[in-house]
Amino acid sequence: MKGYRRALLDGMLFLLMIMLFVPVVHAAGSPPLRFGFYTRSCPGAESIVRRTVRRAVSHNPGIGAGLIRLHFHDCFVRGCDGSVLLKSLPGGPKAERDHPANNPGLRGFNVISKAKRRIERTCPNTVSCADILAFAARDSSQILGRINYPIPAGRRDGNVSSFNEVTQNLPSPRLSADQLIQNFARKGLSADEMVTLSGAHSIGRARCSSFSDRLYNFNGTQAQDPTLDRNYAASLRATCPVNGGSDPTVAMDPATPNRLDNRYYAELRAGRGLLTTDQTLAESPATRGYVDVNARSYGVAWAGKFGRAMVKMGSIDVLTGNQGEIRRSCSLVN
Ligand code: HEM
Ligand SMILES: *[C@@H]1O[C@H](CO)[C@@H](O)[C@H](O)[C@H]1NC(C)=O
Numbered sequence: 546m547k548g549y550r551r552a553l554l555d556g557m558l559f560l561l562m563i564m565l566f567v568p569v570v571h572a573a574g575s576p577p578l579r580f581g582f583y584t585r586s587c588p589g590a591e592s593i594v595r596r597t598v599r600r601a602v603s604h605n606p607g608i609g610a611g612l613i614r615l616h617f618h619d620c621f622v623r624g625c626d627g628s629v630l631l632k633s634l635p636g637g638p639k640a641e642r643d644h645p646a647n648n649p650g651l652r653g654f655n656v657i658s659k660a661k662r663r664i665e666r667t668c669p670n671t672v673s674c675a676d677i678l679a680f681a682a683r684d685s686s687q688i689l690g691r692i693n694y695p696i697p698a699g700r701r702d703g704n705v706s707s708f709n710e711v712t713q714n715l716p717s718p719r720l721s722a723d724q725l726i727q728n729f730a731r732k733g734l735s736a737d738e739m740v741t742l743s744g745a746h747s748i749g750r751a752r753c754s755s756f757s758d759r760l761y762n763f764n765g766t767q768a769q770d771p772t773l774d775r776n777y778a779a780s781l782r783a784t785c786p787v788n789g790g791s792d793p794t795v796a797m798d799p800a801t802p803n804r805l806d807n808r809y810y811a812e813l814r815a816g817r818g819l820l821t822t823d824q825t826l827a828e829s830p831a832t833r834g835y836v837d838v839n840a841r842s843y844g845v846a847w848a849g850k851f852g853r854a855m856v857k858m859g860s861i862d863v864l865t866g867n868q869g870e871i872r873r874s875c876s877l878v879n
């Protein structure tokens with residue numbers, strides 16, 4: 546009996562050791578992201594970013610939308626490694642920034658460089674541009690949606706930014722629901738998370754060229770996309786000329802363009818999704834259920850889901866530990 550107890554105790558001790566040891570062994574490879582990563586090395590980092598973002602967004606709320614989108618475009622191409630911030634070098638190959646999915650359209654670059662410069666003054670070579678961008682997207686969600694999620698940090702910056710990888714990785718606004726699901730699945734995100742993150746289209750703007758096919762040349766027999774509400778279509782046509790030389794922008798959610806919330810899903814159900822990829826979420830059987838749940842859920846419940854999905858998106862293929870570098874300037878490799 547005694548021997549049996551002893552064996553049981555030893556077994557339990559052994560299990561405990563494994564449980565304690567496994568994360569340590571894992572950490573020896575490339576450590577996971579951590580909350581409060583800069584608590585010791587740069588305690589002011591997160592608050593410097595927050596102040597910089599607050600100031601910029603109070604002048605122009607659209608910058609908050611821009612920062613959230615910038616983080617998404619960073620994470621989907623080579624992971625969240627700040628590659629979207631790198632400028633093409635003269636004479637060299639084009640960087641992500643110059644891809645039509647990013648240029649023109651992406652905004653918020655100046656806010657990131659400003660925060661970086663302020664941080665470099667107090668703690669040089671310590672805080673990555675990829676982390677600053679993740680903090681800035683979180684702060685924008687807080688300001689525009691009162692969505693307050695802690696975001697783990699410790700991302701390192703990459704040194705490659707490739708035009709072609711944008712084409713391969715970012716979803717185009719004309720994908721079907723099934724294609725969107727596949728695109729996000731390749732990044733480890735579920736269909737539910739894809740629908741939840743699409744709620745970011747409750748803020749910001751889009752250029753007419755991103756959706757004008759829905760107004761004028763939908764297909765051979767119908768000029769207008771039949772899933773688009775008629776009144777909404779008429780107001781969009783008023784802003785977006787048929788063959789306009791210029792490319793104006795419209796608010797993605799005309800009712801509350803600066804409020805990040807789940808109203809977006811109710812709009813989709815009313816045929817007022819702006820992009821094909823927005824409207825299809827409410828039309829396709831593969832995603833309609835998630836749209837319904839998000840439309841009906843309390844704002845705070847959706848906000849919680851959005852925060853968790855942002856944290857997950859923010860951990861896609863990150864560089865940590867000794868990988869990559871801490872860039873001195875966010876638009877240039879060291
Ligand atoms: C589901 C696939 C997605 C597609 C196809 C898509 C596509 C687009 C397009 C075409 C625009 C307008 C760009 C322009 O015309 O200049 C846009 C804007 C925007 N997107 Fe997405 N997007 C997707 C998912 C996301 C996600 C996951 C986020 C963030 C979590 C996001 C955040 C935004 C924001 C905030 C804007 C407005 C940006 C601004 O006003 O500067 N999008 N998106
Ligand atoms: C055009 O779209 C309508 C509505 O979705 C559809 O019924 C019709 O078959 C389409 N026509 C062509 C030529 O694709």
Ligand SMILES: *[C@@H]1O[C@H](CO)[C@@H](O)[C@H](O)[C@H]1NC(C)=O
Pocket residue numbers: 704868869870878
């Ligand atoms: C990019 O970074 C890797 C390490 O992450 C390094 O081995 C490589 O030399 C760097 N390339 C350039 C062009 O700086």
